[in-house]
Amino acid sequence: MRLNTSVALCLLAAVSNAIPTPQEEISPADLPTEASPVETEANDQLAQLAEFAAQTTNETLAQNEKRGGCSLWNVSVRREWSALSKKERKAYTDAVLCLQSKPARTPSSLIPGAKSRFDDFVGTHINQTNNIHYTGTFLTWHRYFTWSYEQALRNECGYTGVQPYWDWALSSLVGLENTSMLDGSDYSMSGNGENVEKVGDIQLGGSPGLPALILPTGTGGGCVTSGPFKNMKVNLGPAGLALPGGTTVANGDGLGYNPRCLKRDLTDVIIRKYSNATAIANTILKPKDVYDFQMTMQGVPGSGNIGIHGGGHYAMGGDPGRDVNTSPAEPLFYLHHAMIDRVWWIWQLLDKSERTGAEGISGTGTFLNNPPSANTTLDTVIDLGYAAGPPMTVRDLMSTTDGPFCYTYL
């Protein structure tokens, strides 16, 4: 039987009632061009920029659907920790604990300290540290790494949610320990470390010839004693751990077995100074090419600014929070890098064709090109070793929806 017109119209009306009223379309002309120095205003600007990125991504998804690819119906939407329900938060930390309980795939002859699937990721990062920071692969490598970790949680530990991110602007506004992510409850990512005596500041040596950068210590410094990760063991490292008093320690190459507690030294001063809403908005709005963008984000050596990337890492503090090589042994690493990826995603979508193609890559395969190495190109291969596979070209990792990935951000 054919639907008669009035029934069809009626159904249509019912359907359109069920769809939330679409938000006002944002045109590029409406977007801010300069970050507001007022944090709350900059935070609103960020919301608008993210909305624009989501809108642009969704237009692509609607086109992809016709081609049978990643679509509005199956795209995963990554959200801020505070936007998850308690149940969703617990499901996430349970999956992380599960990954820490699964046997490693890395042969112990290669990385003796890798004892779990979680450690496979840490070991890969330690092994490649000098080839993935201040390189042409920084953004794509960490995008693929974070995505692979999310897939491991889903495929190996029964997690059905998506990778949450850490909005630093929120921490800057309310204080780290006042966020649901770090309040130490059973539904958090655990809280601060025990408050222990700390003598002296943190000094980052930087490259030879550059002045040391001084960072204050925070309100913890000892073992994490609350929340899901209170019994967690950090197995690998340290490989380049900055300690109060200006020293840096390493346990050989950091690949040996060295079980110890997870330490944190939450430092509001650092998140406020380097990763506030104005700093994030500036990182998105000022750089017009990817060289500038990734340098601003990681901090221009010698500038005295560690960038929004350094801000998140050093605000966690502790061990391995302050260890460039071993930092993925801190479960917060993946929420931090999801935010790095989100900021990049927002920046990319301000000029999609340019910034997801060859023009969106700059740099070589070595830390500040030292020692000199070949330029990174769309054909450069990224290999996550025993953590995950398969090796992928940079080309495949430039978009969160047009290649093998299928995710977006709220």
Ligand SMILES: *[C@@H]1O[C@H](CO)[C@@H](O)[C@H](O)[C@H]1NC(C)=O
């Ligand atoms: C984009 O699509 C996702 C997934 O369907 C949806 O959750 C989100 O609200 C959409 N955002 C915009 C700005 O349309």
Ligand SMILES: *[C@@H]1O[C@H](CO)[C@@H](O)[C@H](O)[C@H]1NC(C)=O
């Ligand atoms: C989404 O659905 C499309 C079409 O069915 C499929 O090609 C694609 O692999 C799916 N992506 C994910 C992540 O499920």
Ligand SMILES: *[C@@H]1O[C@H](CO)[C@@H](O)[C@H](O)[C@H]1NC(C)=O
């Ligand atoms: C955390 O919240 C409390 C209560 O609102 C407030 O007194 C405190 O200053 C906040 N901490 C920070 C670091 O902002």
Ligand SMILES: *[C@@H]1O[C@H](CO)[C@@H](O)[C@H](O)[C@H]1NC(C)=O
């Ligand atoms: C916010 O970040 C910028 C850039 O790092 C910095 O110059 C400014 O002082 C920060 N704001 C506050 C309130 O610390």
Ligand SMILES: *[C@@H]1O[C@H](CO)[C@@H](O)[C@H](O)[C@H]1NC(C)=O
């Ligand atoms: C590598 O990139 C730099 C900077 O963009 C450029 O000047 C140089 O010519 C490139 N080298 C090669 C071999 O393509």
Ligand SMILES: *[C@@H]1O[C@H](CO)[C@@H](O)[C@H](O)[C@H]1NC(C)=O
């Ligand atoms: C470490 O990296 C090198 C290449 O940079 C690779 O050949 C080697 O297999 C890696 N080792 C592990 C344990 O992943």
Ligand SMILES: [Cu+2]
């Ligand atoms: Cu890294």
